[in-house]
Amino acid sequence: MKNLTVVLMLFSVAFVNAQAYKGKGDTKFQIGVNFQNGASGINASYDIGVGENISFGLSSTYLLGVDDKLNASFGDRFDIKARFNANIGNVVNIDDNFDMYPGLNFSLKNFGGHLGLRYFFTTGFGVFTEMNAPISKYNSGALTPAEKLHNQFSVNLGAIFNL
Numbered sequence: 768m769k770n771l772t773v774v775l776m777l778f779s780v781a782f783v784n785a786q787a788y789k790g791k792g793d794t795k796f797q798i799g800v801n802f803q804n805g806a807s808g809i810n811a812s813y814d815i816g817v818g819e820n821i822s823f824g825l826s827s828t829y830l831l832g833v834d835d836k837l838n839a840s841f842g843d844r845f846d847i848k849a850r851f852n853a854n855i856g857n858v859v860n861i862d863d864n865f866d867m868y869p870g871l872n873f874s875l876k877n878f879g880g881h882l883g884l885r886y887f888f889t890t891g892f893g894v895f896t897e898m899n900a901p902i903s904k905y906n907s908g909a910l911t912p913a914e915k916l917h918n919q920f921s922v923n924l925g926a927i928f929n930l
Contacts, residue, residue, distance in 0.1 A: 793815070794815050797811065803919055806831075809831065811827055820855060823852075825848065827847045828846050833916070840913070846876050847874065854868045855867050866884070866885040866887075876917040879900055881899045884897075887929065894924075898922050
């Protein structure tokens with residue numbers, strides 16, 4: 768019984784000390800699964816805090832499960848983005864472990880926006896979900912089905928690590 772009490776106390780301290788976004792110098796690494804119409808893949812992103820509520824970063828997605836009829840090449844499956852986030856978890860003030868971050872991104876395929884939600888269970892580990900949508904596509908003509916892969920609404924789900 769003593770061991771159970773000690774373990775519960777340690778977990779409660781970890782939950783109390785966890786914080787979703789600390790501000791300048793805070794770094795986050797996210798890895799997860801990407802879902803979109805006609806494909807699914809892996810997503811990784813890295814964000815660095817540069818202000819109390821501002822972070823910049825990079826995000827990359829590679830689509831593994833692409834519908835065969837799309838005939839997608841490596842260039843169609845891969846995308847990398849430079850991102851800007853407004854970390855407003857402390858503004859909405861739901862929980863110290865919760866962060867909401869709307870943002871903009873410039874990718875190889877388009878200019879877009881995203882809305883993400885993070886929740887930290889400890890100071891170093893949590894879960895996230897992120898919704899992405901293109902605002903402006905670089906190709907103004909008709910897109911082939913393979914070119915539409917990163918030019919549509921997508922959702923990322925996964926784990927986040929506070930570095």
